[in-house]
Amino acid sequence: xxxxxxxxxxxxxxxxxxxxxxxxxxxxxxxxxxxxxxxxxxxxxxxxxxxxxxxxxxxxxxxxxxxxxxxxxxxxxxxxxxxxxxxxxxxxxxxxxxxxxxxxxxxxxxxxxxxxxxxxxxxxxxxxxxxxxxxxxxxxxxxxxxxxxxxxxxxxxxxxxxxxxxxxxxxxxxxxxxxxxxxxxxxxxxxxxxxxxxxxxxxxxxxxxxxxxxxxxxxxxxxxxxxxxxxxxxxxxxxxxxxxxxxxxxxxxxxxxxxxxxxxxxxxxxxxxxxxxxxxxxxxxxxxxxxxxxxxxxxxxxxxxxxxxxxxxxxxxxxxxxxxxxxxxxxxxxxxxxxxxxxxxxxxxxxxxxxxxxxxxxxxxxxxxxxxxxxxxxxxxxxxxxxxxxxxxxxxxxxxxxxxxxxxxxxxxx
Amino acid sequence: xxxxxxxxxxxxxxxxxxxxxxxxxxxxxxxxxxxxxxxxxxxxxxxxxxxxxxxxxxxxxxxxxxxxxxxxxxxxxxxxxxxxxxxxxxxxxxxxxxxxxxxxxxxxxxxxxxxxxxxxxxxxxxxxxxxxxxxxxxxxxxxxxxxxxxxxxxxxxxxxxxxxxxxxxxxxxxxxxxxxxxxxxxxxxxxxxxxxxxxxxxxxxxxxxxxxxxxxx
Numbered sequence: 001x002x003x004x005x006x007x008x009x010x011x012x013x014x015x016x017x018x019x020x021x022x023x024x025x026x027x028x029x030x031x032x033x034x035x036x037x038x039x040x041x042x043x044x045x046x047x048x049x050x051x052x053x054x055x056x057x058x059x060x061x062x063x064x065x066x067x068x069x070x071x072x073x074x075x076x077x078x079x080x081x082x083x084x085x086x087x088x089x090x091x092x093x094x095x096x097x098x099x100x101x102x103x104x105x106x107x108x109x110x111x112x113x114x115x116x117x118x119x120x121x122x123x124x125x126x127x128x129x130x131x132x133x134x135x136x137x138x139x140x141x142x143x144x145x146x147x148x149x150x151x152x153x154x155x156x157x158x159x160x161x162x163x164x165x166x167x168x169x170x171x172x173x174x175x176x177x178x179x180x181x182x183x184x185x186x187x188x189x190x191x192x193x194x195x196x197x198x199x200x201x202x203x204x205x206x207x208x209x210x211x212x213x214x215x216x217x218x219x220x221x222x223x224x225x226x227x228x229x230x231x232x233x234x235x236x237x238x239x240x241x242x243x244x245x246x247x248x249x250x251x252x253x254x255x256x257x258x259x260x261x262x263x264x265x266x267x268x269x270x271x272x273x274x275x276x277x278x279x280x281x282x283x284x285x286x287x288x289x290x291x292x293x294x295x296x297x298x299x300x301x302x303x304x305x306x307x308x309x310x311x312x313x314x315x316x317x318x319x320x321x322x323x324x325x326x327x328x329x330x331x332x333x334x335x336x337x338x339x340x341x342x343x344x345x346x347x348x349x350x351x352x353x354x355x356x357x358x359x360x361x362x363x364x365x366x367x368x369x370x371x372x373x374x375x376x377x378x379x380x381x382x383x384x385x386x387x388x389x390x391x392x393x394x395x396x397x398x399x400x401x402x403x404x405x406x407x408x409x410x411x412x413x414x
Numbered sequence: 415x416x417x418x419x420x421x422x423x424x425x426x427x428x429x430x431x432x433x434x435x436x437x438x439x440x441x442x443x444x445x446x447x448x449x450x451x452x453x454x455x456x457x458x459x460x461x462x463x464x465x466x467x468x469x470x471x472x473x474x475x476x477x478x479x480x481x482x483x484x485x486x487x488x489x490x491x492x493x494x495x496x497x498x499x500x501x502x503x504x505x506x507x508x509x510x511x512x513x514x515x516x517x518x519x520x521x522x523x524x525x526x527x528x529x530x531x532x533x534x535x536x537x538x539x540x541x542x543x544x545x546x547x548x549x550x551x552x553x554x555x556x557x558x559x560x561x562x563x564x565x566x567x568x569x570x571x572x573x574x575x576x577x578x579x580x581x582x583x584x585x586x587x588x589x590x591x592x593x594x595x596x597x598x599x600x601x602x603x604x605x606x607x608x609x610x611x612x613x614x615x616x617x618x619x620x621x622x623x624x625x626x627x628x629x630x631x
């Protein structure tokens with residue numbers, strides 16, 4: 001009986017290695033298609049695109065967001081911009097009105113109903129073949145849209161294309177470690193894209209064919225993660241989603257642990273509940289890698305993090321207990337705690353080597369994510385401590401999301 | 415249609431790669447574990463040779479001189495071996511081998527104890543001995559504290575020699591000592607100081623007073 005936790009731990013480690021190896025093999029299979037384009041991209045035909053910017057109390061960031069759209073490398077007459085104020089209580093509407101004189105910008109104001117209602121209002125007025133959203137806290141790279149549209153030009157079967165999202169102007173420790181996480185996210189999204197298994201079409205500038213919504217219906221509330229639900233719905237209906245790794249969008253990131261916790265709680269809660277809503281998809285052969293890889297990987301991560309967190313708490317508790325016994329017995333006499341370094345006491349257990357393998361693959365994925373995000377190989381110290389820090393803090397929002405799911409507590413947006 | 419069609423071959427290949435990595439990790443773990451066991455064996459063999467040599471040397475020189483007896487002390491090596499064995503018990507995983515080495519270690523401790531007592535009696539050198547019995551078959555918080563106390567005391571008095579014995583080791587020589595001093599598993603930790611049996615946890619001041627008085631340190 002006492003070996004059961006060890007066995008379960010080894011299973012989770014095995015699955016973690018499996019997932020990382022799977023992604024790495026996908027990378028090796030597709031490494032030829034990972035070049036980053038430099039300079040302006042030219043399309044043979046520029047289709048009409050509508051980009052909706054839903055905003056709720058975003059007066060501080062919306063100006064830059066809209067300016068970035070206006071400065072994008074795409075014919076102005078082919079790009080419609082809808083700015084939707086979702087019942088903001090700050091100066092967002094005033095900020096939006098500054099753009100009212102632009103011929104390709106249309107302003108909407110409605111009562112607050114959530115992001116999905118703002119997007120659906122924009123969708124109702126969309127008459128173009130392509131449609132997308134740009135979150136009001138994000139900034140689009142000038143080449144982002146045209147690079148995304150080049151994917152549609154090359155592959156008529158693509159129904160949506162997601163960009164590479166990275167952190168805008170990280171200033172503090174919390175934002176720096178998120179930057180590393182987003183690099184890894186870019187790598188993973190690209191691999192999921194190659195596998196046809198993307199499960200989120202992020203708010204910052206994913207572009208869809210309007211047909212997706214004509215066929216499948218508008219956005220849903222979807223546990224405050226409408227960008228995840230629409231991807232699930234598309235996967236369930238065999239609509240292909242791609243990822244354009246060199247279309248960059250920079251997003252604002254939570255600057256405090258509390259804000260980060262709230263954001264991640266919403267994401268994980270959304271993942272758990274959307275996966276429950278779409279549970280009939282899991283392990284169904286006809287839904288491909290999405291059903292056999294993306295969703296099981298996410299589910300295993302949630303369970304494994306809970307289990308490993310319990311193990312970490314147990315180990316930390318045992319460590320503190322031994323230190324308590326020490327101080328209870330020896331007081332502040334430190335002589336028995338110190339000793340010369342002896343490699344004999346260096347752990348050589350199997351999980352140590354497996355964790356080292358995972359660590360190296362994750363480090364590679366971060367470095368490569370940065371390579372395709374910034375077109376350069378560059379190491380930074382955050383890459384080393386991102387992994388252990390997130391391993392320590394992520395369990396809090398994951399376990400809270402599980403708790404909220406069980407007791408039906410819906411996390412708020414802001 | 416979705417491009418994410420299942421490629422079973424890839425799933426299977428990745429499975430085998432993962433199994434290979436897993437086996438490599440197991441192999442490395444065993445390899446380094448074996449090296450640690452070999453290190454323990456090597457220390458033990460060295461100690462065994464040294465004890466045998468000391469015994470022989472002592473027998474040869476006993477009628478002549480007590481001058482060179484300081485070179486016969488092995489407590490540091492035994493202490494190092496004890497710490498490594500204790501760590502190995504919870505970290506090496508090779509339970510049978512570690513248990514065997516632990517028995518061997520206990521025998522070496524007894525031999526060293528007997529030899530040092532003889533040297534001390536014949537040559538009149540200052541030496542103090544504590545036989546310490548503990549258990550790790552079940553959780554024994556007082557044993558942890560007692561071991562720490564003894565370690566601190568030993569650091570303070572270099573003449574003090576502490577011999578630790580696992581009550582449940584299942585070695586006849588240790589069982590003989592348990593019988594001689596009538597140690598009971600319900601009263602652990604237990605110590606024998608100058609033939610007095612002390613059970614339960616004893617603080618450093620109390621032990622220090624007892625040791626300095628008994629052995630005139």
